[in-house]
Amino acid sequence: MIPDPFTALIILKVVHVISAALWIGSIVSLSLAVRFLRNILGSNSVKVSAELGRRLRPLTRASLYSTLASGLLLATQRGFLTDLSALLQQGSATIALAKALLGLTLLLMVNYHSALGEKVARALGPESATATRRRLIYVGWSTVGVSVALAVLGTMLRFR
Numbered sequence: 507m508i509p510d511p512f513t514a515l516i517i518l519k520v521v522h523v524i525s526a527a528l529w530i531g532s533i534v535s536l537s538l539a540v541r542f543l544r545n546i547l548g549s550n551s552v553k554v555s556a557e558l559g560r561r562l563r564p565l566t567r568a569s570l571y572s573t574l575a576s577g578l579l580l581a582t583q584r585g586f587l588t589d590l591s592a593l594l595q596q597g598s599a600t601i602a603l604a605k606a607l608l609g610l611t612l613l614l615m616v617n618y619h620s621a622l623g624e625k626v627a628r629a630l631g632p633e634s635a636t637a638t639r640r641r642l643i644y645v646g647w648s649t650v651g652v653s654v655a656l657a658v659l660g661t662m663l664r665f666r
């Protein structure tokens with residue numbers, strides 16, 4: 507049975523908000539845990555942190571993909587991404603388009619972050635990976651920042 511448009515909107519919104527909460531909650535917790543490990547173990551924390559990231563990946567990736575997919579469906583359902591003239595005239599369509607582009611950027615950042623993490627974990631000695639490790643930390647926290655920005659933009663869409 508296909509739900510009516512209003513029910514579909516409610517279902518998508520519930521999925522989007524719960525997935526977004528899981529995504530932001532898990533990456534913030536992971537970032538804080540990794541920082542804590544770094545403070546107490548120094549360069550020896552790399553292997554444990556990489557393992558932690560790998561083990562949590564089913565949760566982090568599933569919540570990210572679910573947030574992005576439900577977000578795109580929500581934007582389509584509300585007509586933000588389908589009506590080009592509305593896109594040019596309404597601020598709301600511009601916000602939705604910004605969210606779609608930022609969502610794509612986030613996907614690229616997350617994959618880049620994972621590749622950097624694997625590279626640091628594979629490096630021979632702790633010293634040999636210092637620059638990559640610094641970049642890894644920077645990209646990790648930027649991912650958190652972009653995700654929070656996406657949630658703020660979502661809140662702006664709610665009242666339009």
Ligand code: HEM
Nearest residue numbers: 526573577578580581602605606609656657660661663664
């Ligand atoms: C990780 C990425 C994302 C996060 C964390 C996120 C977060 C949120 C949150 C928390 C809300 C609810 C705001 C509220 O009701 O006050 C929201 C709403 C919304 N988001 Fe996202 N979002 C993300 C990606 C996307 C993407 C890629 C799109 C596609 C354009 C999108 C489209 C929407 C739309 C259309 C709404 C408004 C729903 C409504 O009120 O009907 N989101 N988002």
